[in-house]
Amino acid sequence: MKIIDDIKLDxxxxxxxxxxxxxSSRSEVDTIRxxxxxxxxxKLSCSPIMAANMxxxxxxxxxxxxxxxxxxxxxxxxxxxxxxxxFFENNQNILHLVFCSIGTSQKDIDKIKYVYNQLKENNKNxxxxxxxxxxxxxxNFVNKAYTIRKMYPEIIIIAGNVVTPxxxxxxxxxxxxxxxxxxxxxxxxxxTRLKTGxxxxxxxxxxxxxxxxxxxxxxxxxxxxxxxxxxICKAFGGNADFVMLGGMLAGTDCCDGEWEYEWxxxxxxxxxxxxxxxxxxxxxxxxxxxxxxxxxxxxxSSKEAMSKHDGGVANYRTSEGRCVRIPYxxxxxxxxxxxxxxxxxxxxxxxxxxxxxxxxxxxxxxxNNTHNRIYEKYDK
Ligand code: 5GP
Numbered sequence: 001m002k003i004i005d006d007i008k009l010d011x012x013x014x015x016x017x018x019x020x021x022x023x024s025s026r027s028e029v030d031t032i033r034x035x036x037x038x039x040x041x042x043k044l045s046c047s048p049i050m051a052a053n054m055x056x057x058x059x060x061x062x063x064x065x066x067x068x069x070x071x072x073x074x075x076x077x078x079x080x081x082x083x084x085x086x087f088f089e090n091n092q093n094i095l096h097l098v099f100c101s102i103g104t105s106q107k108d109i110d111k112i113k114y115v116y117n118q119l120k121e122n123n124k125n126x127x128x129x130x131x132x133x134x135x136x137x138x139x140n141f142v143n144k145a146y147t148i149r150k151m152y153p154e155i156i157i158i159a160g161n162v163v164t165p166x167x168x169x170x171x172x173x174x175x176x177x178x179x180x181x182x183x184x185x186x187x188x189x190x191x192t193r194l195k196t197g198x199x200x201x202x203x204x205x206x207x208x209x210x211x212x213x214x215x216x217x218x219x220x221x222x223x224x225x226x227x228x229x230x231x232i233c234k235a236f237g238g239n240a241d242f243v244m245l246g247g248m249l250a251g252t253d254c255c256d257g258e259w260e261y262e263w264x265x266x267x268x269x270x271x272x273x274x275x276x277x278x279x280x281x282x283x284x285x286x287x288x289x290x291x292x293x294x295x296x297x298x299x300x301s302s303k304e305a306m307s308k309h310d311g312g313v314a315n316y317r318t319s320e321g322r323c324v325r326i327p328y329x330x331x332x333x334x335x336x337x338x339x340x341x342x343x344x345x346x347x348x349x350x351x352x353x354x355x356x357x358x359x360x361x362x363x364x365x366x367x368n369n370t371h372n373r374i375y376e377k378y379d380k
Contacts, residue, residue, distance in 0.1 A: 010204075011231040029347040029354065033048050042096070049069075052249075053130055054246050066097070069336050072099065142171060165212035168218075183244075203235070213241075229342030251329040252331060259296075291328075297325075298321055298322065302320070303321075
């Protein structure tokens with residue numbers, strides 16, 4: 001047994017220090033970044049924000065919406081082969097911004113082979129790949145990643161999750177991975193730290209793994225733990241090339257999954273009609289509309305996810321995810337604007353002309369308190 005005494009940081013342990021800047025407006029900031037990769041022959045020009053490949057946030061609708069911001073979507077792995085073929089055949093324009101997710105099972109690899117063969121036969125381009133397993137520390141994972149790299153030399157491969165530099169290097173060097181996904185236990189609906197005691201504070205994980213990846217020409221994606229736009233800025237400041245979001249996009253209109261709806265009257269005012277709209281949804285005098293109210297959001301290793309996709313929790317496993325009911329948050333578009341607006345503003349505070357410059361200009365200050373919470377509970 002050994003103890004590491006150095007302080008390891010999370011997003012809420014720091015603030016970013018402002019510094020002299022010659023940017024006069026947020027509109028001067030470029031949120032698009034150009035990437036080239038250690039293995040993929042493809043290049044990528046994008047806003048480096050990714051929707052997580054959870055079965056709520058990694059939806060086709062999300063991909064269409066995020067592509068308007070040139071942001072990325074990692075689709076969840078539960079779409080059927082035919083659904084994927086159909087989507088990619090009809091959305092070739094956004095293909096470079098969409099990653100197909102797979103695990104390491106033979107079934108997943110066979111599915112991707114089938115989808116990609118069909119697309120190639122129809123003279124269509126193939127999308128990039130996200131190889132996702134909860135614990136990226138296995139030899140088998142590295143080998144499987146390398147098998148996929150050999151099959152598709154041109155595509156961008158993102159794989160994870162890990163939290164340490166040596167495994168980041170291993171995945172890039174021996175797994176043929178371009179972007180390593182960093183984060184264990186930090187997710188909003190993740191209970192790994194509660195069940196296993198395993199984890200690593202997210203900001204320190206990305207600082208340490210980012211250094212390792214960049215030394216090899218690779219990149220990292222900070223996955224999990226962003227709760228507010230400031231956390232995304234801190235992730236970029238701390239060396240992340242990409243930031244993946246689950247909980248922050250969950251509950252926005254482009255999510256798939258089990259929504260709870262309410263019927264409300266279109267013609268009457270909101271407050272006085274709250275009762276009527278419940279008991280008279282089909283009365284022609286009161287035309288009604290269906291509105292999203294809550295979304296069931298759960299971890300991909302939760303009991304709910306395993307029951308839905310794998311027919312239950314295997315007897316040698318435990319659930320490592322939470323299931324929550326979250327209120328509808330409005331449009332994905334609004335949330336994305338808020339996030340990109342936050343990044344632009346942060347850039348102007350530190351004199352960074354682009355997201356690429358952000359980490360070079362970042363000086364973190366360790367703090368005990370990140371912001372004033374007095375009126376938080378009155379927030380509308
Ligand atoms: P969030 O942005 O919600 O904080 O984190 C999203 C990330 O949490 C996902 O991209 C994924 O890496 C992780 N995650 C999703 N579901 C689960 C789960 O059931 N268990 C664990 N341990 N992590 C999860």
